[in-house]
Amino acid sequence: MAEPTTREQIVAAADRLFYERGFEKTSFADIAGEVKISRGNFYHHFKSKDEILSAVIEVRASKTEAMLEKWEKQRDTPGGQLRCFAEMLIRNRNDIQAFGCPVGALCAELSKLDHPAQADAGMIFTLFRQWLRQRFVELGAVEDADSLAMHLLARSQGIASLANAFRDEKFIRHEVRLIEAWLDEVRSRGATKAGTGE
Amino acid sequence: MAEPTTREQIVAAADRLFYERGFEKTSFADIAGEVKISRGNFYHHFKSKDEILSAVIEVRASKTEAMLEKWEKQRDTPGGQLRCFAEMLIRNRNDIQAFGCPVGALCAELSKLDHPAQADAGMIFTLFRQWLRQRFVELGAVEDADSLAMHLLARSQGIASLANAFRDEKFIRHEVRLIEAWLDEVRSRGATKAGTGE
DNA sequence: GTCTATACTGAGATAGAC
DNA sequence: GTCTATCTCAGTATAGAC
Numbered sequence: 236m237a238e239p240t241t242r243e244q245i246v247a248a249a250d251r252l253f254y255e256r257g258f259e260k261t262s263f264a265d266i267a268g269e270v271k272i273s274r275g276n277f278y279h280h281f282k283s284k285d286e287i288l289s290a291v292i293e294v295r296a297s298k299t300e301a302m303l304e305k306w307e308k309q310r311d312t313p314g315g316q317l318r319c320f321a322e323m324l325i326r327n328r329n330d331i332q333a334f335g336c337p338v339g340a341l342c343a344e345l346s347k348l349d350h351p352a353q354a355d356a357g358m359i360f361t362l363f364r365q366w367l368r369q370r371f372v373e374l375g376a377v378e379d380a381d382s383l384a385m386h387l388l389a390r391s392q393g394i395a396s397l398a399n400a401f402r403d404e405k406f407i408r409h410e411v412r413l414i415e416a417w418l419d420e421v422r423s424r425g426a427t428k429a430g431t432g433e
Numbered sequence: 434m435a436e437p438t439t440r441e442q443i444v445a446a447a448d449r450l451f452y453e454r455g456f457e458k459t460s461f462a463d464i465a466g467e468v469k470i471s472r473g474n475f476y477h478h479f480k481s482k483d484e485i486l487s488a489v490i491e492v493r494a495s496k497t498e499a500m501l502e503k504w505e506k507q508r509d510t511p512g513g514q515l516r517c518f519a520e521m522l523i524r525n526r527n528d529i530q531a532f533g534c535p536v537g538a539l540c541a542e543l544s545k546l547d548h549p550a551q552a553d554a555g556m557i558f559t560l561f562r563q564w565l566r567q568r569f570v571e572l573g574a575v576e577d578a579d580s581l582a583m584h585l586l587a588r589s590q591g592i593a594s595l596a597n598a599f600r601d602e603k604f605i606r607h608e609v610r611l612i613e614a615w616l617d618e619v620r621s622r623g624a625t626k627a628g629t630g631e
Numbered sequence: 632g633t634c635t636a637t638a639c640t641g642a643g644a645t646a647g648a649c
Numbered sequence: 650g651t652c653t654a655t656c657t658c659a660g661t662a663t664a665g666a667c
């Protein structure tokens with residue numbers, strides 16, 4: 236696996252372009268131009284644009300799973316692992332300010348297009364949701380775990396949305412601090428239902 | 434002002450279609466079809482798609498200002514007025530699940546297109562931001578008011594994003610309850626800096 | 632035979648002439 | 650208000666290069 240195959244290059248280029256410009260706005264010519272192959276050529280690799288989209292979603296899902304596993308290895312407490320998630324917003328702050336969240340943006344676009352792949356794109360959200368839920372279970376919030384996971388996911392989406400609209404890095408850092416304080420609060424409350432308002 | 438002018442009809446149709454399908458995905462023919470006028474007649478009112486976009490953004494800004502004023506009249510406490518904002522998510526739950534937040538979606542799309550009107554679209558966020566900030570000032574959180582406004586705006590964006598991805602009405606209702614509990618907390622803390630993590 | 636490149640078709644869009 | 654020019658794009662057919 237010294238150098239990537241043409242197929243891998245196409246998927247990588249499409250992945251980035253779909254993020255930067257959006258799925259609809261990215262043409263075959265754009266991708267071909269990036270990979271430096273002729274436009275007709277990659278009909279050998281992909282029969283349609285939807286096939287490229289499927290491949291991109293698959294790759295994103297794999298990368299997401301790998302990232303979640305890495306976080307589990309990097310920190311040995313559920314609280315620390317949840318912080319990895321929150322800090323992702325800071326690590327990716329430049330891309331987020333320029334292009335928003337890749338998962339949220341793709342889901343929103345496919346939803347408006349009523350595209351058949353919207354369920355597949357939504358699965359990436361579900362990967363995060365289930366992983367977060369498991370961390371909250373380990374943190375002791377067994378009954379609320381799913382609500383807490385959705386809450387944290389929503390907070391991160393909101394931050395990405397406004398950071399993109401206002402191009403405000405300070406806002407990202409401030410909100411991540413708020414999330415970390417909230418996580419401390421959830422942890423300290425342990426298995427009680429507090430923190431979810433119920 | 435018994436019946437709307439052709440121009441107003443065009444803008445109203447474009448407004449809805451931009452929300453439901455997105456700006457790029459909406460063609461002149463789509464709008465003309467809705468208004469039932471010929472495409473030629475169209476050019477009498479708008480020379481380009483960007484002109485329609487400007488008109489739509491202007492109308493949305495006006496409607497937003499009117500809505501904010503209405504909330505100020507409906508409730509006589511800043512806490513009650515802030516609840517109007519949060520409850521907007523429940524009032525518009527069906528549209529939000531189907532199409533997301535109109536403000537956030539347009540800003541995100543124009544950002545990806547690097548469209549000249551993205552600053553104008555962002556102004557609608559700013560309208561909300563400034564209005565929310567003023568409510569928090571009146572609530573006693575003078576120094577934090579802008580951070581609190583951004584925080585609330587972000588929460589609402591995140592809720593819209595996930596409600597759209599998961600088509601989950603219960604989630605919306607639960608998160609709005611969390612916001613209301615958070616607002617009570619902010620109010621009870623009054624002018625202190627608590628609640629923002631600083 | 633796998634990969635790549637060129638040329639072409641048809642659909643649908645903006646834009647504008649008449 | 651019809652009709653047309655032009656452009657971009659997805660998709661195809663087919664032939665050449667390694």
